[in-house]
Amino acid sequence: MLQILKVSNFKCFENLELPITALTLLSGFNATGKTSSIQPLLLLAQSIKSTGSINKLSLNGNLIKLGTPGEVLYENSKSKSIILGVKTAEAEISFELNLEKRNPNRSCDIDSINFLDVETNSLLKLNNVNELLSVEEKSASSLIRKLKNIIYLGISRFDYEELYPSPNELDLVNADVGTKGQYAPWHFSEFGDQDIPISRHHKDESAPTLRKQLIAWFDYIFPGSEANSYHVDGTPLVKLELRNSSTGEWRRPSNIGYGLSYIFPILVACLLAEKDQIIILDSPEAHIHPEGQSKMAQFLSMIAASGVQLIIETHSDHILNGVRLAAMKETIKPKDITIHFFNKIPRSEQDVAQITSPSIDHQGNISDWPDGFFDQTEKDLSLLSGW
Known part of the structure; x- marks a missing residue:
């Protein structure tokens, strides 16, 4: 199961280390990096599926279309390289991408791959995935297969x-x-x-x-x-x-x-x-009555508890509350739930952190309610009641 997603110089992120667990909820304001935080996973999956390896990163394919290399580079970056990485309990892998070289098919060359086998604590710096697989076949192939088998279901549906x-x-x-x-x-x-x-x-x-x-x-x-x-x-x-x-x-x-x-x-x-397979869902609450949204969240919590890793982008307080109910009912353990709230991108040192991560306890209580975190109902009701 993936534990951490790492990116550098990618879109709105100069550096990001995002913890993920069996069930990860991504919430927050619009245009603050929720979707961008999971796009590296889709890029890696897309590249492996299209070529069977990763020697180039395919920016445009069946899973995601991001345009040109210049469009995905962090706007204040001092270099022309992007790093995308993931970590599990067994291994850690990162890909360094070279944006200096122009490719007519809008792909990015991979300059190097860093692979750490946690069990042996051995760090390898390699040129391509095939070289990696020949050296560290078991742990490396397991991680590459995990990335290849990612399922992504967006908010749009196939036309009637x-x-x-x-x-x-x-x-x-x-x-x-x-x-x-x-x-x-x-x-x-x-x-x-x-x-x-x-x-x-x-x-x-x-x-x-x-x-x-x-x-x-x-x-x-x-x-x-x-x-x-x-x-x-x-x-x-x-x-x-x-x-x-x-x-x-x-x-x-x-x-x-x-x-x-x-x-x-x-x-x-x-x-x-399959167990340990990763599913990324965008807005599973769409077009569903609030009661159904809560039930959907409880279903998804059960799926995560069964061994499937879910990453969910949502704007629904009913999805959040359904997950809280699942924790209270012991459908899923609180330690297997991660919530990330994406705030407005900081413009100065005085601004709040871009991402805060409230936790859920066994009673379904939330540890922290940053401003803008599923609180609009309370704000509106206070105005309506004259509080």
Whole structure:
């Protein structure tokens, strides 16, 4: 499991060391670095997936599109290099990127790789990942595989369609439903009879299959709702159907509430993910009623407790409170929850720190409430009541 994300000279960060745990929430003001803090993970994953190694960093691909090297360099940087790194309990790896060399495909050359094996305390400085894998095969390949298998589900969804595509990647990443959820119907149809780890089972559903467990969790968040998908004979296409009661008619996604089709890929990816796999979610609360948002957060807490690492960007106090409830109910241990609040970027030494990290205890209490941290409801109510 990743423990720390490190970046230097990347976008709005001169230097950043961001602790992450089984469940990490990124919250805060707009344009303060929440998305930028996780983009290095997407860049590394994208580069490994596209080339099978990392000799160049692909700035533009299926996961993320950032433009040119100059656009990702910290604006006050005194050098033309960027460092991206991650740390686990077993190893630490960092990539130094050279932005001096221009590449027509808008990629960045990797000048060097620093790899630290924690067990042996040996530090290696290498030129490429293939050289690294040949020297430290076990710990290095595990970390590279972890990065390669990252799943990213953005806030946008695949346009309403009657039929959905099948993934065409030769080396398909487990549970990768696509950045817009476009492959979720295929996964549900293809792996509907696959058993899900018991730690992810809904308490009221004894059948272990993906199909039964997804419907149980679907009903938990949207009472009465169900999902179904199946391959269309003779084509690579898949049809998705939804309904809001067990006796209702099956409908195409465009003819039923958008929230159902929005959460469907989240449930598929989370239930199918392997232990230690990383899922990055942008705004899982979108298009969901507040009660459903709280339940979604409790579901995600359960998934994190089962061994999947989740990094979630959110603006929802209902997501936060759902996680607090999960801690109080002992669904997840407080030590496995990390919250980062991104404040406005400091412009002087007198400004508050850009990132503060409140903690949650076993009762769901928050240790610190910095100004702007999910407090707008209280501020508005105080004005309405004349306090």
